[in-house]
Amino acid sequence: MKAESNLKNVLTQHNFAVTAECGPPKGADPVVIQKKGDILKGYVDSVNVTDNQTGVVRLSSMAACAILRQEGLDPVLQMVTRDRNRIALQSDVLGASSLGIRNILCLSGDHQSFGNQPQAKGVFDIDSIQFIQAVRRMRDEGLIIGGEKLSEPPRLFIGAVANPFADPFDYRVVRLGKKAAAGAEFIQTQCIYNLKRFAEWIRQVRDRGLDRKVYILGGVTPLKSARMAEYMSRQVAGMDVPDNIISRMKGVDPKDQRREGIAIAVETIMALKYMEGVHGVHIMAIEWEDVVPQIVEEAGLYPRPETSRE
Amino acid sequence: MITAERKPLAEIKAMLAPYRKILVVGCGTCVAECASGGEKEVGLLASALRMDAQIEGRTIEAHEMTIDRQCVYEFIDKLTEAVGRYDVILSLGCGAGVQAVAEVFPKTPVVPALNTTFIGETKESGLWVENCRACGDCKLGYFAGVCPVTRCAKGLFNGPCGGSKNGACEVDPDSPCAWQLIVERLDSAGRSDLLEAIYPPADWSKQQGKGPRKIVREDQRSES
Amino acid sequence: MDQISAGLNITIFFCRQLDINQDKNRRAIEKELGPRVRFFPLPCSGRIEPLHLLRAFESGADMVYLIACPEGACRYREGNLRAKKRVQYAQKLIEEIGLEGARIELINKTAAMPANIGAIAKELLARDAKVSTSAVRSK
Numbered sequence: 001m002k003a004e005s006n007l008k009n010v011l012t013q014h015n016f017a018v019t020a021e022c023g024p025p026k027g028a029d030p031v032v033i034q035k036k037g038d039i040l041k042g043y044v045d046s047v048n049v050t051d052n053q054t055g056v057v058r059l060s061s062m063a064a065c066a067i068l069r070q071e072g073l074d075p076v077l078q079m080v081t082r083d084r085n086r087i088a089l090q091s092d093v094l095g096a097s098s099l100g101i102r103n104i105l106c107l108s109g110d111h112q113s114f115g116n117q118p119q120a121k122g123v124f125d126i127d128s129i130q131f132i133q134a135v136r137r138m139r140d141e142g143l144i145i146g147g148e149k150l151s152e153p154p155r156l157f158i159g160a161v162a163n164p165f166a167d168p169f170d171y172r173v174v175r176l177g178k179k180a181a182a183g184a185e186f187i188q189t190q191c192i193y194n195l196k197r198f199a200e201w202i203r204q205v206r207d208r209g210l211d212r213k214v215y216i217l218g219g220v221t222p223l224k225s226a227r228m229a230e231y232m233s234r235q236v237a238g239m240d241v242p243d244n245i246i247s248r249m250k251g252v253d254p255k256d257q258r259r260e261g262i263a264i265a266v267e268t269i270m271a272l273k274y275m276e277g278v279h280g281v282h283i284m285a286i287e288w289e290d291v292v293p294q295i296v297e298e299a300g301l302y303p304r305p306e307t308s309r310e
Numbered sequence: 311m312i313t314a315e316r317k318p319l320a321e322i323k324a325m326l327a328p329y330r331k332i333l334v335v336g337c338g339t340c341v342a343e344c345a346s347g348g349e350k351e352v353g354l355l356a357s358a359l360r361m362d363a364q365i366e367g368r369t370i371e372a373h374e375m376t377i378d379r380q381c382v383y384e385f386i387d388k389l390t391e392a393v394g395r396y397d398v399i400l401s402l403g404c405g406a407g408v409q410a411v412a413e414v415f416p417k418t419p420v421v422p423a424l425n426t427t428f429i430g431e432t433k434e435s436g437l438w439v440e441n442c443r444a445c446g447d448c449k450l451g452y453f454a455g456v457c458p459v460t461r462c463a464k465g466l467f468n469g470p471c472g473g474s475k476n477g478a479c480e481v482d483p484d485s486p487c488a489w490q491l492i493v494e495r496l497d498s499a500g501r502s503d504l505l506e507a508i509y510p511p512a513d514w515s516k517q518q519g520k521g522p523r524k525i526v527r528e529d530q531r532s533e534s
Numbered sequence: 535m536d537q538i539s540a541g542l543n544i545t546i547f548f549c550r551q552l553d554i555n556q557d558k559n560r561r562a563i564e565k566e567l568g569p570r571v572r573f574f575p576l577p578c579s580g581r582i583e584p585l586h587l588l589r590a591f592e593s594g595a596d597m598v599y600l601i602a603c604p605e606g607a608c609r610y611r612e613g614n615l616r617a618k619k620r621v622q623y624a625q626k627l628i629e630e631i632g633l634e635g636a637r638i639e640l641i642n643k644t645a646a647m648p649a650n651i652g653a654i655a656k657e658l659l660a661r662d663a664k665v666s667t668s669a670v671r672s673k
């Protein structure tokens with residue numbers, strides 16, 4: 001029997017899941033990934049690997065996932081539709097499964113104009129929801145887009161993202177419903193700083209019964225400094241950092257701001273833990289992976305549950 | 311209409327460098343409407359080229375002609391008599407116009423003066439916006455008359471990305487988020503059912519064809 | 535040195551609304567300077583086309599003025615604002631061929647200026663020359 005997704009096991013066995021994000025390096029060195037994997041091992045259930053995030057060229061998500069897998073972690077392969085057409089996407093889905101990768105997160109991706117290849121042609125042959133649907137059909141029916149049969153279906157736990165803080169607000173939950181209907185099984189959200197708005201969104205999610213259709217992991221990003229909080233609030237599209245968070249960060253001495261950022265992250269996780277309809281957290285510590293164990297411990301989420309993987 | 315913008319003069323000059331007698335040809339249709347290749351623009355460009363040559367001590371001859379459409383042979387025919395007297399045709403037509411002229415006069419080099427930009431509408435005078443990519447399979451009926459292929463920066467068919475904020479697109483805050491418009495308009499038209507439906511992958515073969523696409527209409531063709 | 539002594543040819547486009555006797559009022563100066571100064575009355579300064587401005591240089595002008603009504607006082611409301619943008623467009627274009635943009639100048643008439651196009655022209659011609667003769671005609 002081939003290994004299953006650890007994330008899936010943790011969630012189906014009714015545990016509060018913890019995932020973390022790992023950004024691959026801008027170079028070919030596998031050791032960077034191994035090191036990040038070492039830090040996270042044992043503290044999280046699965047590790048997401050970003051796919052050329054913000055349109056910046058990095059070591060491929062697929063390769064990094066394969067490396068993490070060798071290190072004994074359960075990787076979540078992020079795949080964006082920005083860079084690959086349906087031929088390449090479906091081929092990589094098969095490839096990922098053959099490498100023992102058991103989780104996939106389907107996204108549209110940041111627009112190429114934000115990255116370091118702004119002259120690149122944005123592919124966007126299919127969108128994230130069409131991609132989710134395609135992967136689900138590949139897995140459950142063994143069929144690719146167009147209906148041709150696969151000799152062996154991929155084995156993947158299928159995820160998607162949601163941003164409760166973007167507009168139009170009331171449509172956000174409709175879109176989540178579409179992702180669930182397309183076949184997503186777990187959802188990782190945009191980083192949460194505005195808990196009030198998030199709570200309002202999750203209420204809408206519950207009203208539609210979507211929390212019983214998909215597992216929802218709330219996104220958490222520890223702030224490193226007041227400057228980062230201000231930058232995210234102003235410059236990063238789709239991010240909602242309310243003033244009270246910014247002033248709280250500003251209120252402490254710069255040398256203690258990291259500590260404060262960690263405290264906010266831990267408090268957010270505690271709040272999410274007791275929020276009905278939330279099934280876990282996804283910690284995105286940007287270029288700060290080594291803080292994850294501390295956050296997990298302080299949030300009382302360590303040790304992680306043992307699931308039978310084989 | 312097809313919109314276009316004039317190339318920088320330096321680029322046009324570089325292409326024209328080997329030639330002395332220039333036939334500057336405008337088009338009276340789309341590019342005239344968007345003020346890039348009509349009679350006035352032909353006049354401006356020809357005048358600028360003549361003065362430029364004079365400043366540099368070169369002599370050129372730049373003759374101006376504008377025809378109704380550069381993409382239809384019967385109009386291009388009007389150039390036939392003049393073409394032989396010139397070394398080069400500088401076309402202010404759209405890409406289709408330039409190619410049609412080149413097709414009709416294979417012995418005379420044809421160079422483009424414009425960068426053909428998009429299919430769009432005149433939003434207000436002096437403002438043109440792109441709103442169709444000629445995908446060959448118009449989907450506007452499902453999207454409240456707002457094209458997701460063209461007006462959503464990521465071409466999304468199933469709802470707004472996570473960057474839509476206050477009605478603006480995350481990629482270009484000066485452009486409205488197409489999906490904000492689609493959601494609002496479908497809602498107000500009582501078609502929120504379309505907002506819940508999953509729109510399947512597009513058939514891009516209708517846009518890309520097998521190389522250049524063509525339309526054949528037997529009823530419109532002449533017998534010969 | 536004033537512009538005429540500097541050997542410059544001047545072209546003046548102007549809004550006819552500025553001076554109802556413009557025909558008569560410019561006759562003396564036209565007679566005195568001949569082709570060195572040329573007047574082009576427009577029904578409104580907003581009717582100016584970049585092409586007019588370029589043609590003026592092609593026919594030998596060194597300096598081109600467009601005289602418009604005071605901002606906010608255009609009979610056709612926005613004519614003089616449009617004139618401003620057209621002038622800017624033409625300035626960019628002549629800069630592409632290496633002529634100074636300053637060779638085209640938009641002048642919004644003020645209350646201090648005479649309501650006589652001949653007198654306005656005199657004042658303009660008496661200004662210090664900012665440019666030398668244009669390379670378009672000097673070769």
Ligand code: SF4
Binds near residue numbers: 441447460
């Ligand atoms: S759906 Fe296709 S044909 Fe219709 S407006 Fe958009 S690009 Fe043009």
Ligand code: SF4
Binds near residue numbers: 475
């Ligand atoms: S903000 Fe709106 S228009 Fe821009 S890419 Fe996202 S969904 Fe498309």
